[in-house]
Amino acid sequence: xxxxxxxxxxxxxxxxxxxxxxxxxxxxxxxxxxxxxxxxxxxxxxxxxxxxxxxxxxxxxxxxxxxxxxxxxxxxxxxxxxxxxxxxxxxxxxxxxxxxxxxxxxxxxxxxxxxxxxxxxxxxxxxxxxxxxxxxxxxxxxxxxxxxxxxxxx
Numbered sequence: 673x674x675x676x677x678x679x680x681x682x683x684x685x686x687x688x689x690x691x692x693x694x695x696x697x698x699x700x701x702x703x704x705x706x707x708x709x710x711x712x713x714x715x716x717x718x719x720x721x722x723x724x725x726x727x728x729x730x731x732x733x734x735x736x737x738x739x740x741x742x743x744x745x746x747x748x749x750x751x752x753x754x755x756x757x758x759x760x761x762x763x764x765x766x767x768x769x770x771x772x773x774x775x776x777x778x779x780x781x782x783x784x785x786x787x788x789x790x791x792x793x794x795x796x797x798x799x800x801x802x803x804x805x806x807x808x809x810x811x812x813x814x815x816x817x818x819x820x821x822x823x824x825x826x
Contacts, residue, residue, distance in 0.1 A: 681804045683755045686714040686745045687723065688737060688776075693760035698722050700760075700791050704798050705729065714754065716741030742772040746779045752811065756786045758794050784809045 685708070689697035697719065701708060705727055715723055717736030723729045734744040748754045757780045761773060780787045786809070788794035797803070 681710075681806055683711040683803060684714065684748075684753055685711050685756045685758060686748065686754045687719055687731075687758045688716050688742065688745065689719045689760040690737075690762040690765065691718075692762045692765055694719060694722060696791060697758070697760045698726055700758075700794055701729065702727055707798055707803075710804075714745060714748065716745065737772065742776045746776045749776075749779045749783050749785060752783070754785060756788070756797060758788045758797075760791070760794075761789055782812065784811055 687697060687701070701723055708729060713723065713729055713731045714720075714734065715731050716734050717739075720731045720733030723731045724733070735741040745754065745757070749757070757776075759777070777787065786797055788797045
């Protein structure tokens with residue numbers, strides 16, 4: 673496989689985990705370390721640090737979720753950088769940054785990227801034959817702000 677084909681198959685995967693789910697995500701990533709190492713990885717604060725230092729994975733780390741990391745990943749989704757979001761969130765624990773979490777999940781849905789919220793969905797996503805075959809989901813067409821101004825002015 674040439675370098676171009678390899679890049680075409682490389683996914684940009686963001687990983688986030690609430691505090692009570694970090695160990696579970698780390699165990700999942702350890703089990704899938706070989707597959708994950710073939711892709712470009714991103715993570716929020718502590719999650720990224722754990723993935724790097726515990727598993728030796730190369731990860732672009734953002735701020736901790738509560739202080740802006742969720743928004744940084746959301747921005748990368750909107751910029752069409754992130755392909756998949758693995759977000760082990762705790763549905764039983766109130767989060768002080770819940771609006772940020774909801775905004776991140778909303779952006780993932782708006783931009784039609786794959787989202788796994790637990791180990792079962794993450795297992796299915798990472799083992800899908802679509803992961804490595806160059807599949808690209810349909811992304812919505814968004815007008816530029818310059819075009820919005822033209823529409824409003826007429």
